[in-house]
Amino acid sequence: MRVPIVDLYAQYLTIKQEIDRAIAEVIAESAYIGGRHVNAFEQTWASTLGVKRCISCANGTDAIYIALRGLRIKHGDEVITSAHSSISTSETITQAGGRVVFCDTDAETFTIDPDDIQRKITPATVGIIPVHLYGQAANMDAIMAIARRHNLWVIEDCGQAHLARYKGRYVGTFGDAATFSFYPDKNFGAYGDAGCVVTNDDRLAEWITTFARHGGKGDHIMEGINSRMDGLQAAILNAKLPHLPAWTEARRYIASRYDEHLHDIGDIIIPKVAPDRDHVYHLYVVRTENRDALRDYLTQAGVSTDLNYPKALPFYSAYAHLGYVPSDFPLACFNQSRTLSLPIYPEMTKEMILHTVKCIGNFFQESQEPDSIHVKVIQFAERC
Ligand SMILES: Cc1ncc(COP(=O)(O)O)c(C=O)c1O
Structure with a gap:
């Protein structure tokens, strides 16, 4: 018997009609970039989690980078994150101009150790990126308490934790912002790269939307980047979400x-x-x-x-x-x-x-x- 680590085709077969219909609709409407499927995805994912805003983007790595830029990270700012994660979590800190400060993990859950966060805080620390690793929430009460005490922002990296909960509440709803990856093999995966940032902060959401869409439409009020979720990926995620x-x-x-x-x-x-x-x-x-x-x-x-x-x-x-x-x-x-x-x-x-x-x-x-x-x-x- 062969047991693959994951079988995306087996999943496709269980929802083939819904996926085929979703893809056909995008093609019939030429809704490849932006449009109703992307809008619907942003609204539905935000309301599923119980957050105000969801800004779709090209992948989970971009999502972290965009969130960091949205929180106005400056050159040399220190950001604390876990020593045990995907390199997406730390490379984006450096790319955004920050300095990565790694923390050890706790013995049981593989998630960041709040005591080590406390030890690593310096006057240059601006934020914390806990990772809900493998699908289990980090210790959010302890992390948010440290953040409040030291006036730090928190970006939750939810790349592996769609619908995971901490004390009954979905991850992604605790920090100033949270990021998701919809890489195909994730629990909630697209058929290609896709990601998003979620937040309850309208101003942050507006800034992020502008930044991730070339700095604005019509007038470019800033130099941004191009990080969009394809219509096809959004339609596929919309079809998958009920499951x-x-x-x-x-x-x-x-x-x-x-x-x-x-x-x-x-x-x-x-x-x-x-x-x-x-x-x-x-x-x-x-x-x-x-x-x-x-x-x-x-x-x-x-x-x-x-x-x-x-x-x-x-x-x-x-x-x-x-x-x-x-x-x-x-x-x-x-x-x-x-x-x-x-x-x-x-x-x-x-x-x-x-x-x-x-x-x-x-x-x-x-x-x-x-x-x-x-x-x-x-x-x-x-x-x-
Ligand atoms: C914890 C975590 N954060 C971020 C990412 C980056 O996501 P993406 O591959 O969509 O860029 C991943 C993907 O593997 C991840 O596991």
Whole structure:
């Protein structure tokens, strides 16, 4: 049996008529740029989340850049973000003129550690970008309290967390602005690149709209950029949105099956969910001391896996000049060689889930004396 990491075609087949109709409408209307599909998407996504404004754009990376520019980041301003994320989160800070300040993650949820945020604040700090990583909300109460205390803005990076909640409230509704990616394999994915910024601040929304559309129509009141969501992508997202709650439930179901079967297999540590958070499982990420061997074994058995991410951000070559060492980000660093993303997507069958679990069980049975992450975690905690 083959278990892909994601199967976008399988999803398409479940909603083929709706998608085909949406695409045909865009073509019939030549509504490729702007137009009713894009407008409808912006309105519907904003009202789904319960925010005032949604400004669509070309992708989730642009969304962060645009939000940063909208919050008027200046050269040398420091922005605090997580050491464990997609490079989109940090590269945009630099591109917008800021200085990236990385924080370590908390031990359980892979999200930014509020205590480390507190330690990293300097007079040059202007904002925080928490990432709701893998589909689980960051600790928003603690983050917003720090932001208020130090007069900082917050941009939530919701690239992996469509419909995730923190204390019952959707992520994307806490900060000054929030950004989404609709990259095809996301929980809510387009058929190409797409993204958006959401905010309750009308003035910010107006500035962002102008900036992302070449600085205005007719009169260009500023030099902007061109970052638009295609009509085709908007129409596809409009067709998909009614299905998102059911797809999210399907992801939760798969995660619960994995939890049930994997919690006592080998040295696997299953993902932890903080009690006040509704995880949407964009990714189901386990930790094991035997990550690379397990990954090879699963590949041989037809089960695809992924590394999200191969390194913690501060340890990529792009940041080598900053000269970080593992003890600067002990948890992110500890996790980078131990995390493994298992297949999870709504169309996964029960047989596929069981096959994946069985293969993992077989791996640990066949390994003579696999290293145990539990021992390592205890040793690591003692050292900290
Ligand atoms: C957390 C996070 N932020 C931002 C992005 C960037 O999104 P995009 O690929 O649409 O530019 C991604 C995409 O992988 C992401 O996972």
